[in-house]
Amino acid sequence: MSFKVNDKITWVGIKDWELREFHGDEYSTNRGTSYNSYLIRDEKTVLIDTAWRPFAKEYVEKLKKEIDLKEIDYIIANHGEIDHSGALPELMREIPDTPIYCTKAATKSIKGHYHEDWNFVEVKTGDELNIGESKLIFVEAKMLHWPDSMFTYMTNDNILFSNDAFGQHYAADPMFNDLVNQEELYQESIKYYANILTPFSPLVTKKINEVLDFNLPVDMICTSHGVIWRDNPIQIIEKYLEWADNYQENQITLVYDSMWHGTRRMAEAIAEGIKEVQRDTRVKLYNAAKSDKNDILTEVFKSKAVLIGSSTINNGILHSIAGLLEMMKGMKFKNKKFASFGSYGWSGEGVKIINEQFKEAKYDIVNDGIKELWNPDDKQIERCKEFGVKFAKDIS
Known part of the structure; x- marks a missing residue:
């Protein structure tokens, strides 16, 4: 079931309540997860990410109920990993010429997964896409946590589509950070950081400071897994900076x-x-x-x-x-x-x-x-x- 994030953005992802293992058997997901996909309706219509491959048909059918697929002007692939891009083959059979905006490394990884030469538009940090009242600004986020990762920032609404950063493997309803159990949210957030992003802590600090130096206001963080941070979204950025700084407790x-x-x-x-x-x-x-x-x-x-x-x-x-x-x-x-x-x-x-x-x-x-x-x-x-x-x- 889709829901409105705000007047322009609709969540069109998949909640996977049953998932208990991720990355093969490497990561336990005792509270399930979500594959967050976002539909932006401005003068242009933009789809950000899709869903994991086992849900590809369900995802596309659900998306069809939300919009005529031919109305989608652009697709943004913030990351090529299959839990984000897995529905692309099913989607691109319907709209094969739609441009896919992604990093150069993401072009390689997506082609490597699906062996398709779709209409890729490669972007780098600072590149912009004008979609009407708002612009989308792309920020490469190499090794957070893949070489192909990037963030997408939406002006006017001041929304950061942060990909894997700031997320959790956490199926929740409703999906906003102020409406879920706060202890569960903290537990899943630190577990996600500890198990996935710890090796890249120096890059986490560098990339967050780079984004902060842009002086872009952040009113909401739309992650690829777990909750949408709308209430004081800076709190999770501050936590990441703390966790990345050789973190320890008295334990x-x-x-x-x-x-x-x-x-x-x-x-x-x-x-x-x-x-x-x-x-x-x-x-x-x-x-x-x-x-x-x-x-x-x-x-x-x-x-x-x-x-x-x-x-x-x-x-x-x-x-x-x-x-x-x-x-x-x-x-x-x-x-x-x-x-x-x-x-x-x-x-x-x-x-x-x-x-x-x-x-x-x-x-x-x-x-x-x-x-x-x-x-x-x-x-x-x-x-x-x-x-x-x-x-x-x-x-x-």
Whole structure:
């Protein structure tokens, strides 16, 4: 069902209430998502983005109920990824000659996905498209989060079509930021940033400051996923600048996997030692095999220190920890302290392997970690507790 964003703009996207995984299985979407598409009616009619490929027929049929497709003068493709452009083949069969405005890199990615040579009009930062009372100004946003990404700014109405920036995987009704549950909105916003945009934080800061230097008023931010920011939209821009600036909270997170509960007991003892020194610090424990990996990464993003633990198995580490470390390496977390721990029965390489992963990711390692043989007894548990005490003191 479409709805009016304002007098000129209609939301014509798709709400995907059932989606639970995104980017393959890399991102959990426990509250679904939306594929936001916008129809602008000025002297010219403009369609901004489409929807994910599985919804292509539904999207086009829905769009036909809103407008005669032949009345669409221009299509704007802010990003070529399939969740944004997936309905283009179905749409272009109906209106094959309609110009598609996008970056040069987006032309390559869209052609790469669909192998069609549509009427592409390549734009760069500062280029404008006059649509009547308003103009559309294009701003390249390379690596936020693809090389082909861009923003589109609409004058007069002062609306930023921000593509993936400032969004969330969050299906909501109604879709305005002031009408949804604020705790859910914050949780999904920081999760989105932590898991998708963290690697590009320096570019986030640079691009936001570049856009702010244009001195363009922003009365609304229309994202590609999740809510439309109409109430104090600058709040999410300010949050992005905060999150991009080596973000941390007064939190320490311990993440582990355990075969026979030895490593779990170590984690609990280390946490107990940490709390003896840093009583006001929030300490969280997660079993990587039983917790949502993206929620864990969000907590890592928020933390000032992180301890990773695994039992040793087959001269290696448990697969949930190995996978999480690989994801963490890609996130390029900054401004955090790290340490390792784990139990073992025979060879005991687990802690060493975790430290090697830390070094490869260029993390700030506090110490060599701690490992304990078999199921820790009272003496070993006390040693883990003392390890936590020393770790807390070392990072104070």
